Amino acid sequence: MADLSLFDLTGKNALVTGGAVGIGRGSAVALARAGADVAIADVNADAGEKTAEEIRSMRRQSLLVACDVTRRHQVQAMVRDVVEQFGRLDIAVNNAGIAILGADEEICQEDWDKVIAVNLTGTFLCAQAEARQMIRQTPVEGKIINIGSMSATIANCNASYDASKAGVVHMTKTLAAEWGRYNINVNCISPSYVLTPMHASTPMAVRQRIRELTPLGHVERPEDLHGAVIFLASAASDYVTGNDLMVDGGHTLNAWLTPLGRSVPPRVSPEEEIVQLKHDMDVLGFPYDAVGINPDVHPEIADAFKAAFGLKE
Numbered sequence: 001m002a003d004l005s006l007f008d009l010t011g012k013n014a015l016v017t018g019g020a021v022g023i024g025r026g027s028a029v030a031l032a033r034a035g036a037d038v039a040i041a042d043v044n045a046d047a048g049e050k051t052a053e054e055i056r057s058m059r060r061q062s063l064l065v066a067c068d069v070t071r072r073h074q075v076q077a078m079v080r081d082v083v084e085q086f087g088r089l090d091i092a093v094n095n096a097g098i099a100i101l102g103a104d105e106e107i108c109q110e111d112w113d114k115v116i117a118v119n120l121t122g123t124f125l126c127a128q129a130e131a132r133q134m135i136r137q138t139p140v141e142g143k144i145i146n147i148g149s150m151s152a153t154i155a156n157c158n159a160s161y162d163a164s165k166a167g168v169v170h171m172t173k174t175l176a177a178e179w180g181r182y183n184i185n186v187n188c189i190s191p192s193y194v195l196t197p198m199h200a201s202t203p204m205a206v207r208q209r210i211r212e213l214t215p216l217g218h219v220e221r222p223e224d225l226h227g228a229v230i231f232l233a234s235a236a237s238d239y240v241t242g243n244d245l246m247v248d249g250g251h252t253l254n255a256w257l258t259p260l261g262r263s264v265p266p267r268v269s270p271e272e273e274i275v276q277l278k279h280d281m282d283v284l285g286f287p288y289d290a291v292g293i294n295p296d297v298h299p300e301i302a303d304a305f306k307a308a309f310g311l312k313e
């Protein structure tokens with residue numbers, strides 16, 4: 001019999017940055033379901049409070065910390081607030097991230113700086129503040145999970161985003177090498193295209209193309225990351241550190257030249273793909289149509305997709 005207690009997070013205290021919606025909210029729910037108390041940190045305090053309330057309705061402790069991860073003092077205060085309420089910090093998911101698209105020959109330095117500040121510097125500032133706390137507490141140990149992206153490995157977005165994520169993946173390895181001596185595991189999870197508010201404008205034709213280019217046959221949902229988050233947060237991964245766990249349905253296997261025919265329907269239908277997306281859009285107060293599309297949230301992402309995939313709606 002498998003020892004499932006390896007995955008049990010009862011009594012553990014977790015923090016998720018960018019936890020209001022999307023992958024962050026999904027990670028927070030996964031950790032709470034596995035037994036952890038979970039703090040939510042986000043720049044969007046209203047949406048973050050709704051997710052904190054959702055965690056409390058699962059009979060777990062939660063708190064919302066309003067925090068911009070690019071601000072070192074706010075990040076330090078975030079960890080202090082969490083420890084004040086929970087007593088210690090066992091698990092941190094550094095997820096807050098943004099994309100500002102645009103052709104790289106046109107992009108202004110301000111936009112480049114913003115993306116690097118949130119995705120790379122913000123992730124470092126959080127990891128540093130979390131590790132300092134984990135080193136201070138008894139027993140000294142912890143699990144840090146950075147959210148990277150397949151964009152660290154393939155060139156599917158633009159230079160600022162792809163470079164920031166490649167930085168996150170490599171920084172994860174360096175921190176893992178340095179902090180192993182404190183029993184702190186540092187790992188990364190790299191998703192593919194995930195149906196979150198970031199992708200709320202992705203047209204149906206593009207979603208269909210992504211399904212066709214993905215061996216497991218459906219567009220990724222935040223729920224598809226739950227297992228990876230629990231694994232890397234729990235004792236099941238105690239001897240795993242410095243890894244980049246690709247959770248992409250096989251998308252980056254690059255099996256693109258031959259059409260990926262299916263023998264059975266994918267595990268997840270197009271309707272099931274958008275369950276959390278619809279929840280997130282409700283939390284943010286954005287309208288969407290029956291297939292979860294709001295053309296006004298990041299329309300530039302939709303345009304970039306259409307150009308990249310050679311598709312017109």
Ligand SMILES: NC(=O)c1ccc[n+]([C@@H]2O[C@H](COP(=O)([O-])OP(=O)(O)OC[C@H]3O[C@@H](n4cnc5c(N)ncnc54)[C@H](O)[C@@H]3O)[C@@H](O)[C@H]2O)c1
Nearest residue numbers: 018020021022023043068069096097149193194196197198
């Ligand atoms: N959606 C995807 O396809 C995809 C794919 C691979 C990786 N990722 C990565 O996953 C992470 C989450 O993405 P998502 O799709 O859930 O995005 P999202 O835009 O749906 O949600 C991001 C959350 O982070 C918060 N946030 C943004 N800037 C912040 C800051 N400076 N400080 C604190 N909070 C901040 C936002 O308020 C929001 O709640 C990001 O790091 C992103 O790069 C996303």
